[in-house]
Amino acid sequence: MIDRREFLKKSGLAAIGTVAAFSKSGSALLQEETADLGKSKLKEESIPVVISTWKHGIAANEASWKILSNNGTALDAVEQGVRVPEADPDVQSVGYGGLPDRDGYVTLDACIMDEKGNCGSVAYLQNIMHPISVARMVMEKTPHIMLVGDGALQFALANGFKKENLLTKKSKEAWLKWKKESNYSSHKLKGHDTIGLLAIDKAGNLSGACTTSGLAWKYHGRVGDSPLIGAGMYVDNEIGAAAATGKGEAVIKISGSFLVVELMRNGKSPQEACEIAVNRIVKKQPEYIDKYFQVGFIALDKQGRYGAYSVKNGFQFALYRNNMNQLLDSKFFIENQK
Numbered sequence: 001m002i003d004r005r006e007f008l009k010k011s012g013l014a015a016i017g018t019v020a021a022f023s024k025s026g027s028a029l030l031q032e033e034t035a036d037l038g039k040s041k042l043k044e045e046s047i048p049v050v051i052s053t054w055k056h057g058i059a060a061n062e063a064s065w066k067i068l069s070n071n072g073t074a075l076d077a078v079e080q081g082v083r084v085p086e087a088d089p090d091v092q093s094v095g096y097g098g099l100p101d102r103d104g105y106v107t108l109d110a111c112i113m114d115e116k117g118n119c120g121s122v123a124y125l126q127n128i129m130h131p132i133s134v135a136r137m138v139m140e141k142t143p144h145i146m147l148v149g150d151g152a153l154q155f156a157l158a159n160g161f162k163k164e165n166l167l168t169k170k171s172k173e174a175w176l177k178w179k180k181e182s183n184y185s186s187h188k189l190k191g192h193d194t195i196g197l198l199a200i201d202k203a204g205n206l207s208g209a210c211t212t213s214g215l216a217w218k219y220h221g222r223v224g225d226s227p228l229i230g231a232g233m234y235v236d237n238e239i240g241a242a243a244a245t246g247k248g249e250a251v252i253k254i255s256g257s258f259l260v261v262e263l264m265r266n267g268k269s270p271q272e273a274c275e276i277a278v279n280r281i282v283k284k285q286p287e288y289i290d291k292y293f294q295v296g297f298i299a300l301d302k303q304g305r306y307g308a309y310s311v312k313n314g315f316q317f318a319l320y321r322n323n324m325n326q327l328l329d330s331k332f333f334i335e336n337q338k
């Protein structure tokens with residue numbers, strides 16, 4: 001695949017320029033990138049766009065879209081979007097109903113970032129159903145970016161959040177079953193279902209949110225990529241946004257979401273940027289071949305173009321644009337071993 005700049009140059013469309021190609025309403029004529037120059041065509045694209053990880057992204061996108069279609073901000077949209085799986089007991093990887101760590105505690109990580117580069121984050125937070133809203137409050141009400149553990153809990157309680165038991169019967173039973181069989185084998189760390197959600201609003205501003213209960217059966221106290229700005233999620237309103245899911249340790253090692261945004265800054269399309277980041281993991285982390293290893297990235301750029309790519313098959317993402325909310329299969333590097 002060629003990058004957009006290269007394509008515009010080759011097809012003689014460079015004179016249109018990215019900015020000139022967009023009308024003020026946000027509707028835009030975008031060049032569809034294809035490997036085959038002959039087949040490429042100008043296609044009507046539009047903003048807003050919402051993209052999020054996994055199947056539970058569909059319901060999250062709905063909530064985000066409601067805000068965006070009423071001229072709301074991307075920041076409100078990403079927060080309200082991810083609150084949906086946070087409150088859903090059937091989503092066992094985020095918020096209420098999340099699978100616990102190996103000692104039976106549900107510990108939550110989340111972060112949020114707006115179009116001005118403001119960001120907030122909480123990690124190892126317990127007993128609060130909506131860590132994303134606590135993260136937003138850290139961003140808006142403190143001079144800090146990240147609060148963790150008991151400090152984050154005290155901050156949440158002081159700001160009106162309620163203390164709740166987040167360990168549902170279903171998740172407790174799964175944990176008890178795991179405890180019997182596991183022998184604390186680190187190979188059996190499960191997860192991969194964090195919600196990362198990116199949005200661009202009608203004004204053309206980008207924001208992102210990421211929230212998770214982390215890998216199931218993790219060490220007590222373990223924090224993954226999801227609350228780390230630049231690892232689990234990153235936004236640069238000049239360029240684009242990215243979010244990650246899967247084995248947090250692998251994402252942290254390459255500063256995954258920051259890397260994807262920087263690749264877009266250097267002219268890569270969102271799709272190419274996600275693919276290059278996955279290739280970086282594959283090249284430097286030979287354990288990518290392990291059965292339980294997975295990492296997936298999603299990306300959205302300033303023009304509303306998107307990308308998604310994962311190490312293994314099975315990663316899905318939800319895309320809402322042109323009034324349509326779809327669950328799509330991501331392209332991937334390698335088929336998982338059975």
Ligand code: ASP
Pocket residue numbers: 093191192193194212213214215223224225226244245246247248249
């Ligand atoms: N990235 C998350 C973590 O490592 C896990 C996931 O995506 O489910 O905590």
